[in-house]
Amino acid sequence: MANPVYDCAIAGAGASGLFAAARILAARPSMRVVIIDPNSRCGKKLMLTGAGRCNFTNSNLDLASYNTDDPAKLAHMLSQFGASDTIDFFENVLGVLTVNKGELYYPATLRAGTVVDALRYFLEEHGCEMLFETKADKILPDNGIYKVITGDGREISASNVVIATGGITYPKTGSTGDVKHLTEGFIDNRDLTDFKCSLVLLIPDDPSLKSLAGVRIPATVSLGTEDRKKVACGELQITKDGGLSGICIFDLSGEIVRLVDAGRTPVIHVNFCNAEPGECCLMAAVRAKMFPERSISAALSGMVQRTVLEYVLKKIGYKCNLPAKDIFYNDLCRIADALTAFPFTITGYGKPADAQVSQGGVNLSALDGHLQIPPHPGIYVIGEAVNVDGICGGYNLQWAWTSAALCADGIIGDIRS
Numbered sequence: 567m568a569n570p571v572y573d574c575a576i577a578g579a580g581a582s583g584l585f586a587a588a589r590i591l592a593a594r595p596s597m598r599v600v601i602i603d604p605n606s607r608c609g610k611k612l613m614l615t616g617a618g619r620c621n622f623t624n625s626n627l628d629l630a631s632y633n634t635d636d637p638a639k640l641a642h643m644l645s646q647f648g649a650s651d652t653i654d655f656f657e658n659v660l661g662v663l664t665v666n667k668g669e670l671y672y673p674a675t676l677r678a679g680t681v682v683d684a685l686r687y688f689l690e691e692h693g694c695e696m697l698f699e700t701k702a703d704k705i706l707p708d709n710g711i712y713k714v715i716t717g718d719g720r721e722i723s724a725s726n727v728v729i730a731t732g733g734i735t736y737p738k739t740g741s742t743g744d745v746k747h748l749t750e751g752f753i754d755n756r757d758l759t760d761f762k763c764s765l766v767l768l769i770p771d772d773p774s775l776k777s778l779a780g781v782r783i784p785a786t787v788s789l790g791t792e793d794r795k796k797v798a799c800g801e802l803q804i805t806k807d808g809g810l811s812g813i814c815i816f817d818l819s820g821e822i823v824r825l826v827d828a829g830r831t832p833v834i835h836v837n838f839c840n841a842e843p844g845e846c847c848l849m850a851a852v853r854a855k856m857f858p859e860r861s862i863s864a865a866l867s868g869m870v871q872r873t874v875l876e877y878v879l880k881k882i883g884y885k886c887n888l889p890a891k892d893i894f895y896n897d898l899c900r901i902a903d904a905l906t907a908f909p910f911t912i913t914g915y916g917k918p919a920d921a922q923v924s925q926g927g928v929n930l931s932a933l934d935g936h937l938q939i940p941p942h943p944g945i946y947v948i949g950e951a952v953n954v955d956g957i958c959g960g961y962n963l964q965w966a967w968t969s970a971a972l973c974a975d976g977i978i979g980d981i982r983s
């Protein structure tokens with residue numbers, strides 16, 4: 567019997583590939599769709615998202631939260647399929663009840679497995695074929711359709727091929743940057759931005775930070791000068807090797823990685839008090855007066871974690887056991903300045919294995935409004951394989967859903983203007 571010609575072959579059973587298949591089959595149940603993935607099950611990375619809870623979107627999809635080569639096109643795409651469309655699809659097509667914590671949305675079960683299961687059940691019920699432990703190795707044009715050649719030499723013919731192979735981070739989940747070779751012959755090298763890490767830990771030029779390993783502290787971190795300053799808030803974590811991690815670090819890491827790769831040594835300023843310097847100085851003065859007999863680090867320990875306070879005091883040349891009563895107001899202001907804008911020079915960053923997202927991939931500007939490669943109708947690139955990445959908070963998965971939905975709409979012929 568001759569091999570079937572699928573309506574759509576999707577390389578990648580991650581967030582974007584699964585969603586594209588579900589969107590196609592929800593609208594056109596008669597379409598023949600096959601998904602190919604080297605893993606033995608679908609949604610391996612999706613299972614890890616949101617610390618296992620899957621923060622799947624954000625109701626405030628501001629463009630400033632994304633990095634891409636084509637912000638105007640991204641804004642248009644997010645306006646066509648945004649957070650409310652995702653929630654609607656989750657609730658009314660996949661049957662996943664959702665909850666929100668402020669702007670952040672999760673499945674009501676707070677389990678990423680619920681989302682993976684819902685997609686899998688839906689695809690199985692709609693006859694989607696899944697070829698696991700199989701890699702897409704090459705895509706070749708073949709008389710108006712395409713042939714996907716798999717790693718084990720099989721040929722899969724399809725009218726449309728969707729490349730949903732992700733980026734380069736967490737390679738143990740299967741994403742190893744394959745979009746580069748899969749688009750060979752379809753995309754000019756100039757339309758590919760090299761993959762780099764984002765949402766990744768940063769390595770400061772201070773080995774002594776190891777002494778704070780395990781510390782978790784709410785902080786505000788800034789990069790750049792007043793006229794062009796980026797600020798991020800959230801938990802800051804010190805890793806066992808003295809790296810800086812946590813949401814506030816991740817959210818600035820994309821830009822810092824680009825600067826470090828360009829040979830620069832960016833400096834970030836950490837505000838450990840989440841207060842203005844003047845306010846912090848006043849709080850310190852009040853405590854020094856309340857507890858004059860205590861050491862300065864004990865007197866101020868109700869304001870900032872003591873280990874962090876002692877690290878900062880030592881770095882700016884104060885003895886931690888100095889009695890609070892012997893500290894002048896000017897010294898308290900100096901301490902407050904350091905606690906509210908402590909500088910760290912960044913010299914490196916973590917490995918792809920530890921980064922949550924990739925920046926780079928096929929430039930958005932090289933794709934049409936359905937994520938199709940214009941000179942090659944029927945070839946689509948979606949998800950993290952495209953040069954779009956976001957900060958923490960559901961932005962990356964939203965891009966996976968948006969790009970998948972618009973691609974699916976292109977395939978089912980629901981071309982929007």
Ligand SMILES: Cc1cc2nc3c(=O)[nH]c(=O)nc-3n(C[C@H](O)[C@H](O)[C@H](O)COP(=O)(O)OP(=O)(O)OC[C@H]3O[C@@H](n4cnc5c(N)ncnc54)[C@H](O)[C@@H]3O)c2cc1C
Pocket residue numbers: 577578579580581582583602603604605609610611612614615616617620621622623700701702703730731732733735736739740741742743744921922923948949950951959960961962963964966
């Ligand atoms: C620990 C962690 C937590 C995260 N938490 C969140 C969160 O809470 N919210 C959020 O918005 N984002 C989060 N992200 C980011 C989010 O998971 C990704 O942006 C998203 O999964 C990208 O979807 P994708 O489909 O493009 O790629 P992936 O999910 O990486 O899927 C790509 C798939 O393609 C397959 N593949 C690779 N090469 C081939 C090939 N040659 N042939 C066939 N198949 C191939 C892979 O096996 C994989 O299954 C997190 C990421 C990590 C690592």
